[in-house]
Amino acid sequence: MVDYKPNEMMTIAAARALKNDDVCFVGIGMPSAAANLARLTHAPDIVLIYESGTLATKPNVLPLSIGDGELCETALTTVPVPEMFRYWLQGGRIKVGFLGGAQIDKYANLNTTVVGPYDKPKVRLPGGGGAPEIATSCGEIFIIMAQGKRSFVDRLDFVTSIGHVSGGDSRARLGVKTKGPTKLITDLALFEPDAQSKEMTVVSLHPGVTREQVQDNTGWPVKFAAQVAETPPPTARELEVLRELHARTNRAHSEAA
Amino acid sequence: MARISSLSEAIKDAVRDGDTVALEGFTHLIPHAAAHEIIRQGRKRLTLIRMTPDLIYDQLIGMGCVDRLIFSWGGNPGVGSLHRLRDAVENGWPQKLELEEHSHAAMANAYEAGAAGLPCAIFRGYIGGDMPKVNPKIKRVICPFTGEELAAIPAHRPDVAVIHAQRADKAGNVMIEGVLGVQKEAVLASKRSVVTVEQIVEDFGPRSLNAVILPHWTIQHVVAVPGGAFPSYAQGYYARNNSFYKKWDDIARERDTFLAWMKTNVLEKGPEAFAQYTRKQRAAAE
Known part of the structure; x- marks a missing residue:
């Protein structure tokens, strides 16, 4: 058995959720x-799109910012930002949107705006960026977030981008035709929405993780599926590729000009 | 008609106290040198517009130039918070900062509407979230043909756009390559504009038939400031200095380290410093 960190399991589980023919907003x-x-592993033909306008980009190192030169140089083409949001995102050309946030609730609504009241914030976060429209215009949404009681909360301080709103058919009733969050990948487990209630439900626990651990790191009573699987541990190959990617990235980002 | 100007002349003429200013750049080609000149000239009460306010807006805010910020994502990309922005919002230092907050899609649409001479931008967005509750400028309109409810916000019509680009020619036409952001839209939406460039060339020479070019009659001032986007980047000239973006987190975290850095690196320097920061990479590129 290979040794790995919970964060590595999370990243690898999220990578596995993507398919070779996906078009993904990253x-x-x-x-x-x-x-x-x-x-770099199972989906060599996946199309990665970053909101800076780079279509089908293949960076050798991970970008620090959304518009690093690396993304542009390795892209099929780079379009202006208004075109990115109008033709490609709003136009319905993107299958999977990948989001994270500072806070999430059980219906996978996300907050990246503010902790505390909007007018008197305890912590002013960066804000929505592309998320409000990514959340409704991409075919489906994957969310990747490390679990903790401060981030997995019963009630969001601010809804920056919607998931399944208040559950059931509430998302569809707003006129949104896309699926919304279909997977929530954490450092402990994999959640998917319940077919009826749309509450994010644990369908798989990462190796060695208990139900109590998941509950202790979640601010609402966690639902578990009738059948809870165990996430297959990272393979040696997955870990090797991920670690090499991070090592290359760290080297590139610490170089002074 | 574009004039080839010095940076201090250009900023003095184009940017006035109380103006609404868009210093744009989506990670790439961020006009750092021009913003430093605005700080040195002590502009006050500005309303700043930008999709992605980052280090340079942190500096303008921390130096007390800004009353109001219209934006969609304010952070140090991949690093974390903008400490000066947060200090202004959370503690009112050095002065209160009013926020008008949008999403990227809204901002991009608003620039495009401004460039197109329309009063507002219409798009499918802001569905279900809290943003419309805190920003009264987000309205809904009904499509007269399908009945679909869409989002509408006012077009961006800045007093002045400030951007950085790779090259201008002698006539003041400007060519941009790489990640384009919303710079073309920002210039065409604005009453006035200042463009700093890496190089002013005799002629652009062979180029794509669809090269992105802002014609000279859309620009007021063109200024050669080699390295003027540093620590952001200029595709083909120098790379993004990611290590400086990481260092900024420490510099800006406390008020005194921030002010000391600004004094040494902005107030006591001029635009020619930017050529030094990027000298090695630029020499290899030219």
Whole structure:
């Protein structure tokens, strides 16, 4: 058995969720690591799109920002940002959107705006960026987030981007035709929405993780599926590719000009 | 008609106290040198517009130039918070900062609407979230043909756009390559514009038939500032200095380290410093 960290399991589980024929809108950080790991392992033809306008990009190192030169140089083409949001995202050309956030609730609504009241914030977060429209325009949404009571909360301080809203058919009733969050990948487990209630439900626990651990790191009573699987551990190959990717990236980002 | 100007002349003429200013750049080609000149000239009460306010907006805010920020994502990409932005919002230092917050799609559409001479931008967005509750400028309109409810926000019509680009020619036409962001839209939406460039060339020479070019009659001032986007990047000239973006986190975290850095690196320097920062990479590129 290979030794690995919970964060590595999370990134690898997220990468596995992507398919070779996916067209994926990628955010910076963990989504970018997962999407590129997928591309470097089982999904070599996956189309990765970053909101800076780079279509079908194949970066050798992970970008620190959403518009690093690396993304543009390895892309099929780079379009202006208004075109990115109008033709490609709003136009319905993107199958999977990858999101994260500071807070999530049980219906996978996300907050990346503010902790505390909007007018008197305890912590002012960066804001929505592309998320509000990614959440409704991509065919489906994968969310990757490490679990903890401060981030997996019963009630969001602010809804930046919607998931399944208040559950059931509430998302569809808003006129949204896309699926919304179909997978939530954490450092402990894999969640999928319940078919009826749309509450994010544990369908797989990562190796060695208990139900109590998941509950202790979640701010609402966690639902578990009738059959809870065990996530297959990372393979030696997955770990090797992920670690090499991070090592290359760290070297590139610490070079001074 | 574009004038080839010095940076101090251009900023003095184009950017006035109380103006609404868009210094754009989506990670790439961020006009750092021009913003430093705005700080040195002590502009006040600005409303700044930008999709992705990052280090340079942190500096403008921390130096007290800004009353209001219209934006969609304010952070140090891949690193974390903008500490000066947060200090202004959370503690009112050095002064209160009013926020008008949008999504990227909204901002991009608003620039495009501004460039197109329309009063507002219409798009499918802001469905279900809390943003419309805190931003009264987000409205809904009904499509007269399908009945679909869509989002509408006012077009961006800045007083002045400030951007950085790779090259201008002698006539003041400007060519941009790589990640394009919303710079073309920002210039065409604005009353005035300042463009700093890596190089002013005799002629652009062979180029794509569809090269992105802002004609000289859309620009007021063109200024040669080699390295003017540093620590952001200029495709073909120098790479993004990611290690500086990481260092900024420490510099900006406390007020005194921030002010000391600004004094040494902005107030006591001029635009020619940017050529030094990027000298090695630029020499290899030219």
